[in-house]
Amino acid sequence: MPRFRFTAGLIAGLFATSAIAAPATPATPAAPDVSRRQPQIDKIVAEISAKRIENYVRKLVSFETRHTMSDTSSETTGIGAARRWIKAELERCGAGTPLQVAYDSHISPVSARISRPTEIVNVVATLPGTQDASKERLYVVSGHYDSRNTDVMDATGKSPGANDDASGTAAVMELACVMAKHKFDATLVFMTVAGEEQGLLGAAHWAKQARAGNLNVAGMFTNDIIGSSRADDGRIDDKQVRLFAQSIPATKEMSDAVRQLVATGGENDSLSRQLARHTKEQGERYVKGFKVSVIQRHDRYLRGGDHMPFLEQGYAALRFTEPNEDFSHQHQNLRTENGKVYGDLTEFVDFDYTARVAKVNAATLASLALAPAAPQQVKVRTDQLVNDSTLVWQANAEPDLAGYRIVWRETTASGWQGSKFVGNVTEATVKLSKDNYFFGVQAVDKDGNVSVATYPAPLR
Numbered sequence: 392m393p394r395f396r397f398t399a400g401l402i403a404g405l406f407a408t409s410a411i412a413a414p415a416t417p418a419t420p421a422a423p424d425v426s427r428r429q430p431q432i433d434k435i436v437a438e439i440s441a442k443r444i445e446n447y448v449r450k451l452v453s454f455e456t457r458h459t460m461s462d463t464s465s466e467t468t469g470i471g472a473a474r475r476w477i478k479a480e481l482e483r484c485g486a487g488t489p490l491q492v493a494y495d496s497h498i499s500p501v502s503a504r505i506s507r508p509t510e511i512v513n514v515v516a517t518l519p520g521t522q523d524a525s526k527e528r529l530y531v532v533s534g535h536y537d538s539r540n541t542d543v544m545d546a547t548g549k550s551p552g553a554n555d556d557a558s559g560t561a562a563v564m565e566l567a568c569v570m571a572k573h574k575f576d577a578t579l580v581f582m583t584v585a586g587e588e589q590g591l592l593g594a595a596h597w598a599k600q601a602r603a604g605n606l607n608v609a610g611m612f613t614n615d616i617i618g619s620s621r622a623d624d625g626r627i628d629d630k631q632v633r634l635f636a637q638s639i640p641a642t643k644e645m646s647d648a649v650r651q652l653v654a655t656g657g658e659n660d661s662l663s664r665q666l667a668r669h670t671k672e673q674g675e676r677y678v679k680g681f682k683v684s685v686i687q688r689h690d691r692y693l694r695g696g697d698h699m700p701f702l703e704q705g706y707a708a709l710r711f712t713e714p715n716e717d718f719s720h721q722h723q724n725l726r727t728e729n730g731k732v733y734g735d736l737t738e739f740v741d742f743d744y745t746a747r748v749a750k751v752n753a754a755t756l757a758s759l760a761l762a763p764a765a766p767q768q769v770k771v772r773t774d775q776l777v778n779d780s781t782l783v784w785q786a787n788a789e790p791d792l793a794g795y796r797i798v799w800r801e802t803t804a805s806g807w808q809g810s811k812f813v814g815n816v817t818e819a820t821v822k823l824s825k826d827n828y829f830f831g832v833q834a835v836d837k838d839g840n841v842s843v844a845t846y847p848a849p850l851r
Contacts, residue, residue, distance in 0.1 A: 422812030423839040441746035447561035452551040457538040460546040484568035491517045504589040511586040513593045516567045522576035524788040531580040531611040534559025535587030553737040558618030562749040575760035594697035602704040611708040613697040617748040618740040622715030629744045631682035635710040636667035637689035660846040662707035673758040674751035763789045763834035765843045770850035780825040783818045793837045
C-alpha cells in the first residue's frame with residue numbers, strides 16, 4: 392500500500408490612534424485595509440455545498456461500520472472500503488489541480504482498544520503552497536472516518552457514525568475539493584484519519600511524524616461531531632459552533648515558553664488561544680449570523696479528539712464541535728427503547744448546519760494560508776521603568792509583506808480591543824503601559840491579509 396511521505400520541501404484602532412508613538416521612520420505608510428472581505432475567500436465560502444456534504448455522509452454510512460478493526464477486504468462494507476472510497480473521491484475531485492492524495496499508514500500494536508496488530512490508515516490530501524517564503528508553513532484540518540458502537544471493541548456490528556464523525560470527514564472532503572481549485576501562499580493539509588475511537592491513533596502517528604520531521608505546522612483544526620443542531624432536549628441551535636482552545640498544557644514539567652506565559656500572566660495567550668481569536672474573527676466575518684464560541688478548555692469532560700496529539704507535540708490545535716450534543720446518538724448500538732431511537736443515524740444530521748461549520752473552516756484556513764506567518768522573536772522591552780511599551784520583532788521574509796500592526800487588550804478582556812498599523816519596521820512604541828495591557832504583533836500583507844498575533848516575551 393502506498394504511504395504518505397513528507398516531501399523534501401515540506402520538511403526542509405478601536406481605541407484612540409493617538410496612543411501610538413510615531414515609528415523611527417519619516418512617515419508611517421497607509422495601512423492596508425485589514426477589515427475588508429477578500430473576494431477569493433468569499434468565493435470559496437460560497438462554493439461549500441450542503442448537498443455534497445450530505446452525499447458524502449450518506450456514502451460513509453453505507454459502509455455499515457467503519458470500526459478501526461473492521462473488514463478491510465470487502466468493497467462495500469468496513470473501514471477498508473471506506474478509506475479506498477475516500478481516497479478515490481479526493482483524487483477525482485482533485486484531478487487537474489495540485490492536490491496530492493496519499494495514504495499515511497502504520498501498524499498499531501495491541502493496546503487497551505486494539506486486540507490485534509492493526510493497520511491504521513489516514514487518507515491525506517496536500518495542497519502545496521505557491522509562495523517560496525510560505526510553502527513550508529502548514530495548516531492541517533482533520534475529521535476521523537472510523538466509527539464505533541457502545542462496545543468500543545465491537546468491530547462487526549452496524550455502526551453508521553453519521554455525526555461522529557462522518558460529518559467531520561465530509562466537511563474535510565468538501566474543503567479539499569473546493570479549495571484545491573484555488574492558490575494559497577502556505578500549504579494546506581486535509582486529513583481523514585482512522586483510529587480516533589481506539590485512542591487517537593491516526594492523528595497521533597501523523598503529529599509525531601510532523602514533529603520528528605520538524606514540520607512547521609502553524610495551526611491544526613479537527614472537526615468532530617459537527618453535524619447536529621438539535622440538543623437532547625429538542626432545542627435547536629444552528630447559529631453557533633463551539634471551538635475548544637487550550638491554554639497552557641497540564642504537564643508536570645513546564646517548558647521555558649510555558650513558564651514565560653505563566654510568569655507574565657499570559658495563560659490566555661497560548662498558541663492555541665491566539666489561533667482561536669483569529670478563527671473567531673475570520674469565521675464570523677465570512678459566515679454572517681453564525682457565532683464561533685471559543686471554549687477555553689482543551690476539550691469536553693470525559694472526551695477527547697484528534698487535536699490533542701498535536702497539542703502534545705507543541706502545535707496550536709483546536710476542535711470544532713456542535714453546541715449541544717445528544718449522547719443517545721453517539722457511541723450507541725442501533726435500537727429503539729420506549730419509543731426512543733438510539734444510534735448515530737443520518738436522520739439526525741443537519742446538513743445545512745454542517746455546511747456552515749465547514750464554511751467557518753474554509754474562511755479561516757484560506758485567511759491563514761493567504762496571510763504572512765506570525766512574527767517571530769517578538770519581545771517587549773522591560774529594562775526601564777516607563778509608562779509606555781516598546782515592542783521589537785524579527786522581520787518576516789514574505790515578498791508581499793506590507794508591514795506590521797500592534798494589537799492590544801485589557802488584561803481582563805478575551806479578545807483584541809485596539810490595533811495600530813506601524814509600517815514595515817521591527818520596533819514600535821505604544822503609549823500604553825505594558826503593566827496594564829496585553830499586546831501582540833501581527834504581520835500584514837499588501838492585500839490586507841493578517842497573521843495570527845504573537846505574544847511578546849520580556850526583553851531586559
